[in-house]
Amino acid sequence: MDIKKNIDSIRNDFPILSTSVNGNKLVYLDNAATSQTPNCVIDSISDYYKNLNSNIHRGVHFLSQKATEIYEETRFKFKKHLNANSTKEIIFTSGTTHSINLVANGFNNSLKAGDEIIVSSLEHHSNIVPWQMLCEKTGATMKVIPMNQEGELNLNAYEDMLSKKTKIVFVNHVSNALGTVNPIKFIIDRAHSFSAKVLIDGAQAIPHFKVDVNDLNADFYVFSAHKFCGPTGVGILYAKQSILEDFPPYQGGGEMIDEVTFEKTTYADLPNKFEPGTPNIAGVIASGIALDYINGIGLDNIKKYEDELLSYATQKLKTINNLKIYGTSQNKTSVISFNIGDIHAYDIGSIIDNLGIAVRTGHHCAQPIMDYYNIPGTIRVSFCFYNNFDEIDKLVNALNRAVKMLS
């Protein structure tokens, strides 16, 4: 689909885009925080409760069987999209943070003092804190891959860090704060040569380009539905089957068991072992509809269009005096983090919010990056395929107005 030609009809799929803020039409440029939801996804949630609502995997009745079927079809959709080997490798969770915690928990028994884990300096707090907790528990230590001024990882430093002690490496595919696309295939290959496992946080990658976990040879790949037009509260964890089989269950409950007596419980097979209790059935099914929706537009088309938005916006923003962009890698997604002179990001954010423009201000849950640049935070604009060029002009006009007021 040619997005440029169809932008009006695409925008019509998203009812929230017609919201008015203080008499101005909403310009939503906070897509890296959460993307908006198209009618088909909203309808699927309401359809589920109107026509399918029941508990899956246990009922013999019509509704339960039907809901189970669609839930499992959704798992297959994600298996196919990611090019995983089996649906046993797809676990539904409540989000990326939950997925990372589940994986970190899996290393509880095998990690020991003297072991090392490597993290990138571009990580979101959710990919730092669970591993710090794991280090505290096990006595393992954490090493950090440094970054450069452009917001790219120093791969030489990474190679120097790797050793037989390295057990886990975790890196995001795309930095949420700067938009840098990390060379994860290289990172994974190098880690594997030391038999270390690699977790990739793909929350900011999946909405913007095609990801093939088999080709990447990732051990774990995690992301959230709400970043690619799905509902909140659904995460997808891809993990290699052999690893998941060795992992202990993360949470106990119904549905993840094989047999339960008061003496001993045996656990269910994958993927149920990691999905205790009643899952977010409506949300999972709606996430599959969101996946169909972005695939309907085509991720290659999305990438091409968003690249155009990024380059147009970068050019336009550079016309503002004293505007400094953080994260200038040649390989980035449609995220621009910046400050203007010494004006505080919150001041600008507040004023342009008043003009209907939604951006993120602050440290973007990535304080180590802000510390590196020695700034308290930035203004971050992040685009989705439903944004248009006119919205970028509105952003630039609003920024100019804010600068005038604040100087």
Add this chain to the structure above:
Amino acid sequence: MKIKDIQEEIIDEFGIFDSWMDKYEYIIELGKNVPKINEDDKVDENIIKGCQSKVWLHAKKSNGLVQFYADSDALITKGIISLLLRVLSNQKPSDIIQANLDFIDKIGLRQHLSVNRANGLNNMIKKIKFYAIGYNNK
């Protein structure tokens, strides 16, 4: 001037503005005019937690009245602080403790702030009142 009267004055001043852009413009002007605090007072123990931008606050008491000094790295925050100090600085500790700060709602500020900023504002008021309680007990 009494706390209640200063609040009335501020509500009147904001009454002339039609839009929030105008109100922001006024708040920013107020922010620019807040006297700078001593660099020595910009220490971590004077930072108010829970604010999205950095806010420093400290207080002194002379002639039975409490004076507050504050600063922030963000201008809008500074403007909001200047309104608070205009109402609460140079007042008796007991009056500060009992003050009902209804001007914040009446000028529409609280409704206009994001939840984070509103929490920051509440923390600022709390800290001001703590100072007043401390001075009241001395």
